[in-house]
Amino acid sequence: MVEKDGCNSSLTAIRVLRVSLVDELEGWIDSLLEILVSRELFSRDDREEVLCQMGPRARVRKVLDILECKGEEAAKTFLSISTHHKQEAHQTHSKESSRDQHQFVEYNKVKQKHKDVLRRRSESMLFYNTRHGEKILFSEHYVNLLLVDGHQGLEIKRHEVLTFGQKRLSLQQKLAVHRKIAPAELFLSANENRSVKKVLVTGVAGIGKTILVQKMLFDFGGKKDNLAFDFIIHMTFRDLNLIDKPTNFRELVLRKNRHLAKELDNILANDNKLLIILDGFDEFKHYRSCDVDVFVTEPDEDAEVVEVFGSLMQGELLPNASVMLTSRPAAINHIPVGCIDRFVLITGFSLAEVQDFFLRYFQDNALADRMFAVVATNELMLTLCYIPAFCYIVCCILKESKDLCGESPKTMTDIYVQYLVALLRSHTQARAETALQAQRAGAIQQLSDVVLKLGQLAFKKLMEHQTLFYCSDHDVAALEGCSLVSTFLDKTVAQEPGCTEEVYSFAHLTVQEFFAAVYCAVTNHPLPDALQHSSSSGETSNDGHLDLFNRFLSGILSERNANLLSRQVGLSFHKEKVDTYRQRMIRELKMLCENGANILNHLHCLFEQQDPSLALSVLPQTLRVNVSDETLSQMDYNAIKYFLNLTKGKISELDLTGTGLSSEALRDIQPLLLRCESLWLGENNLDMETVQVIADVLQVSDSVTHLGLGWSNIGDEELLTLSCAIRVKKKLEELWMEGNRVSYRGLLSLSDLTPNPLKKVVAIWNDLADTEPESVCAVSAQESITVGFTDDDMWEAWGKWVFKRCEDSSNEKLVTVLHKVCNISVCCLEAQWAKTFYKKLSQLIKSRIECCTEDDMCKKLKKFENVLNL
The missing domain is CATH 3.40.50 (Rossmann fold)
Incomplete structure (x- = not known):
């Protein structure tokens, strides 16, 4: 405050400090006003006059104006009150700042302690067979x-x-x-x-x-x-x-x-x-x-x-x-x-990261290079090494065995069998070096008992969709006291108020599936009926729950793995069970080929056997291979090639609809495509590079007569490439390309190919909005080109094919199909085939809704039900 001189010093001070007082007092003017009223400096009318002002700064100015009329004593008291109030506010702020600073320090202390805890908990890499006392630093092994x-x-x-x-x-x-x-x-x-x-x-x-x-x-x-x-x-x-x-x-x-x-x-x-x-x-x-x-x-x-x-x-x-x-x-x-x-x-991993993993695992450049060279010559092993868990398993096999047991692994089962043998060998090696032969035989018998107990636990829980097993479970209790168990099972302690209980799980779900298959293969337990995909509709159909189990089962029942497990682990196999399994596989493969049902998991089971005589025994009357609606991996293509390379003659049908095709994949199986009569490649995003592979097949093949490219995103340029290829051999009779980007201009490129050799070109649901008179006349004159729903017989067969796919699909896939086929026109619904088809489709959707447990999926299905019931 300024010095007070003369009788009007307080009023003078207020006038001099008016601007700064407005800044200082705007934050607490309401509480100051109440103090002025309580001290009887201001009347209630004065307060009302102040409160009528808009905003705190205007209220401060009104207070100062009123003080001008109140005289020197009122001004002096006002300055005293405002100074005291400001000091109290400053002290309160200092205390709060001190308290906040203390809380900040404590917060940061706990923050640092938590970081230290997380660092300690995560500093070691836990592999599936890490032993006590073996500390593998995360920083040295992370890739x-x-x-x-x-x-x-x-x-x-x-x-x-x-x-x-x-x-x-x-x-x-x-x-x-x-x-x-x-x-x-x-x-x-x-x-x-x-x-x-x-x-x-x-x-x-x-x-x-x-x-x-x-x-x-x-x-x-x-x-x-x-x-x-x-x-x-x-x-x-x-x-x-x-x-x-x-x-x-x-x-x-x-x-x-x-x-x-x-x-x-x-x-x-x-x-x-x-x-x-x-x-x-x-x-x-x-x-x-x-x-x-x-x-x-x-x-x-x-x-x-x-x-x-x-x-x-x-x-x-x-x-x-x-x-x-x-x-x-x-x-x-x-x-x-x-x-x-x-x-x-x-x-x-990328290929470079696979090599990095080998280097970190073996901790020796020369040894890592030598082991990677072994893997690089085996396509299956190299493909699996892109998955870190399998990369570790492969390295474990190589380290424990110093080489590969017998011949190089060709299948996933081969790798898991060698993984099991390598770990068991490592576990018993010290004892075996000093034990008598009789003692060694007893040790092998003990190993087989433990493997079977693990297998029984794995099988029972797999069938029940369980991956966690409580210590109180009878099958878990049977493993008590066995040091080998910790190699394959992880243990967690469940802590609850008043009690603790140990909970186990297999180190990896695939390990559980493998042990379950071992148990099923060597015991009297009947073979499961789930070798083939479930044909029942609903949410659980084709969920793949037992696919890998069945592939392991097939591989374990193969002669080479049965011999290895018998020799190294002491497991005994029943010839009758092996023969029963092989005969069932041949019978089901033959039936699926003739029916055109999805066959992919059976092909994997056949691949795991690695017995050419099995494939040669199938001999279907019609060779149809349907692997549609599966996103195919390189391992899938390996299984398909294995089967078809062992068969001779023409392939009646190869269905690759909705499999995520790429040009690289098609190039890989191009020799097989040349043998196909009907080739279905729809519902894949086919770019020009992929279309060029198809064109190369059409230019050479004497077999391909039917080609399906529906909903594959092809346009006029891609169609022009295909039409040029068709002219070379002139063997293609039907071209299905519904739901694409083809215009009338693109269809004109086929005009000289209809009706010979192309007896049928299906082009509904394309970009046929071109209304140029010449284009319309030119296309409509070609009776082989179908741009609408005209031929009842043709569309009835199409409807049956689509409906069968819908029945076999999960709800998620069903919705994607419905998006394509529910584009209904009035003229379409007038046809008898359409009335029957869409009525059956509506009934299927209704049945799915009734058993659907997911609200969002129900909404999607009901949307299509409403469309079909309009």
Whole structure:
């Protein structure tokens, strides 16, 4: 304040300080006004006059104006009150600042302690057969994984381990389309207008989802500030499965993070700086029930664990927190719709990273190079090595065996059998060196007993869709005291108030499937009826649950693996069971070839046998190979080539509809395409390079008479390439290309090929909007070219084919087919075939809705039901 001179010093001060007083008093003018009234400096009328002013600054000015009329004493008292009030406010602010500073220090202390804990928990790499006392540093063995943006198709109809191969290689070649991303970039949006809070990381079994999580925890704990979070909370769904009573999010966090207790309120209050990682959604026993309609909104609100998870994912609980979810592809369509901001696909190793893995595993350049050279000569082993889990298994075989047992592995079963033998050999080697022959025979008998007990556990739980086994389970109790068990089973301790219980799981789901197959192969247990795909409709049809089990079973019952397991593990095989299995395979393969039903898993089972006499015994009257609606991998193509290369003569039909074809894949099987009479390649995105492969086949083949390219995104330029190829041999009789981008101009390129050799060209649902008179007349004059629904007999057969596909499809695939065939015109519905077809289709949709448990899928199906019932 200024010095006060003369009788008007306080009023003078107010006038001089008027501007600064407005700035100082605007924040607390209302409380100051109440003080002035209570001290009787201002009347109630004065207060009302002040409060009528718009805004705090105007109110301060009105107070100062009124003071001018109140005289010197009022001005003096006002200055005293305002000075005292300002000092109190400053002291309060200082105390709050001190308290905030203390809280900040404590918050940072806990933050650093948490990072230290995460670092310690993640510093060791846990392989499937890590022994006690064996510490493998994560920093020395981690190999980069390839992560790409993009939504993986939800239609996984078989074991997802086998959807990998060719798709993995093509992704590496198309990184311009799929942007490669680093783990630190997972929550950074390429589009600044869209925030990324919920990220789903998906990939096939063994591809490295859990390793990616460990990498993020390791880096965060190691002070690599590449993630903009203060805290990361890590949970696994295997742990969440152990909770069978109501809980809350706070308790879930503190189960393994008691060191966060004092600061947990602050951590959760700052949820915009919190990342929650939930690993292994596909292992969650409630994964089908996560789209909950009962929510919790507070961290300490009790509910079932599935309701806590559902609330978190749907933003009802901790709405500002970031969440990363990992899952195998088969389960992700059960994640609540609309809550995922970003889909990320792990595609495993590149070739360079496979070599890097070998170097880190063997810790010796020369040895690593020699072992990689062994693998590089085996196409199957090299393909599997792109999947980190299998890369480890292959390295384990090479290390433990110093070489490969017998001949080089040719199938997946070969690799797992050698993996089992290598681990068992390592386990018993020390004893075998000093034991007598009789003792060694007893040791082998003991090994076979343990393998069978593991197999019984694996088989029983696989049939029940279970991957976790409690210590109280009879089959688990039978393994008590066996040191070998820890090689194949992981143990978790479930801690609940008042009790603890040990919970086991196989180190990998594929290991469980392998042991289950061993048990089924060598015991009196009857062979399962699930060798072929289920033909029943509904959500569970063709879900691939036992596909890999059946392939392992076939490989184990092969002569070479049966001999190896008998010799090295002491397992005995019944000749009658082997013969029964082989005869059933021949019978079913013959039937599927003649019926044109989906045959892919049978071809894999045949491939696992590696017995040419089996394929030669099939001898179907008509050789039809249908592998449609399966996203084919290189391993799939290997199985197809193996069978067809052993057969002779023409292939009546090869159906590759909706298989994710590429030009590389078609080139690979081009010699087989030349033998086909009917070749169906529709519902694949066929670029010009792929169309050129088809054209090369048409120019050479004397066999191809029917070609299907429906909904394959071809246009006039691609059709021109095909028409030139057709003119060379003039053998093609029917060309189906419905649902494409062909215009009348493109159809004109076929005018000289109809009706000879092309007796039928189907071009409905194309870009036929060209209304130039010459074009319309030229096309309509060609009776072989079908641009509408005219021939009842032809469309009736088409309807039966489509309906059969719909019956065999899962709901997800059914919806994609319905999108294509429900483009109904009035003239179409007048035809009798259409009335019958769409009526049956409507009944099928209705039956699917009745047994559908997913709300979003029900809505999609009801949409098509409404279309068909108009």
